Amino acid sequence: MIDDAEILRSVRVEVAAGVGSYEQVVQALQEQWETDEEIAALVDREFARHLAAQEEWPEDTDCDKLTAAFRDLDLAGITAREHFSCCRACGVREIEEEGVRRGYVFYHFQDLQRAAEGGGLLLSYTPDRRIGMEVVAALQRHGLVALWNGNTQRRIEVPMAWLRRRHGRAAAHPGRMGEPAGELEVSYDGGPMESLTLRGCLDELMRMRPVAGNFMVFQAPSGVVFQVMWHEGPKLWGEWPDPSAKASRGRYLSLREAREMITILARDGRSGADDLGGTHLKPW
Missing domain, CATH: 1.10.10 (Arc Repressor Mutant, subunit A)
Incomplete structure (x- = not known):
């Protein structure tokens, strides 16, 4: 023992x-x-x-706020990566190899472990004061505290309660008594379809890195399917396949719109294309 x-x-x-x-x-x-x-x-x-x-955590934890801030930064041209690489030196090399438009920000696994122990999170970023200021502003917009004195030789510190939900296969373990009922069948991270709650669907959508080709597929018990994929930009494409028309109806979405479409699918079992508006058919 x-x-x-x-x-x-x-x-x-x-x-x-x-x-x-x-x-x-x-x-x-x-x-x-x-x-x-x-x-x-x-x-x-x-x-x-x-x-x-x-199950007792607040609706939006500090980890959720962090992920939302990182997606805002991605869309603003600052490559933002969570639990990225093993250490700072490897992280800088790997994120630059991945491709950076305006700048980058990330935390590595040692940073994550420190945060999970209650020590707060340290962020590495492009050593440019303007990038640092944008990172701090994004964190603050989402309700997080960011400690930084403007010195690019210092990392940005985020005091936070590390509460990150586990869903799907990241929650499965031998002692679990049955699988929790999920509203949708979902494929993400290149894995097989699995049952997820609406909360799990929305969390995994936000966590998906905005790298061209990354996608998620959501299917309701009614058979209606909604799928999203990141394109270069990054831009998020969302669509509803229609086998009878041999086409898909869709358009580019904001993350907020994608979350709304997933919520409609989970709660009503139907396409939200008419609610969204502005969609067009893409023949297969």
Whole structure:
């Protein structure tokens, strides 16, 4: 029986981070501590505790606000990435290789672990005062505190409560008693269709990186399908496939509009194209 406080702390931090499946978390911890003893059982119990706790969290957590701020920055031409790379040096190299238009901002996995432990989040960014100011402004618009004195040699600090919800396969674990009922079947991150609640659908939409080709597919029990894909820009395309017409009806959307369309699909089981307006047919 493992009772080492450091191992228990690591388990709590890895699960609280909110990224990676149960199997991935177990593997990472087993490799970190070079032992298989009781790790899986500890992670299983911590997953159960985390999922119970998130039911009582506020509607918009600090993590949700952070993700929303990052999407605003992406759309403004500042490449914004969450839990990106292993460290600052690798993150800078990788984000520049990915392609940067005006600038970048990111936090790496060590930053995430620090935040999950309650130490606040540190952000790396293009060493340009104008970029730093835009990052700070975006965070503040979404209700977060950003500590920065304008010195580009200093990272931006965000004091926050790290509360990141787990959904779908990132919430599955051996001790879970049945799967929670989801409103929609969804494919995201290149994975198979799985059942997600409306909350899970909206969270995963916001978390999807605005990289050309990234897409999500949502299907209601009625059979109606809505799908979104990021195009260069970045711009978000949304459409409703119509097999009878051998075409799709759609247009470019804001994230707010996409969230509204997903909500209509989940609650009413129908297309929101008429509510949206301005759509056009694209033959297959």
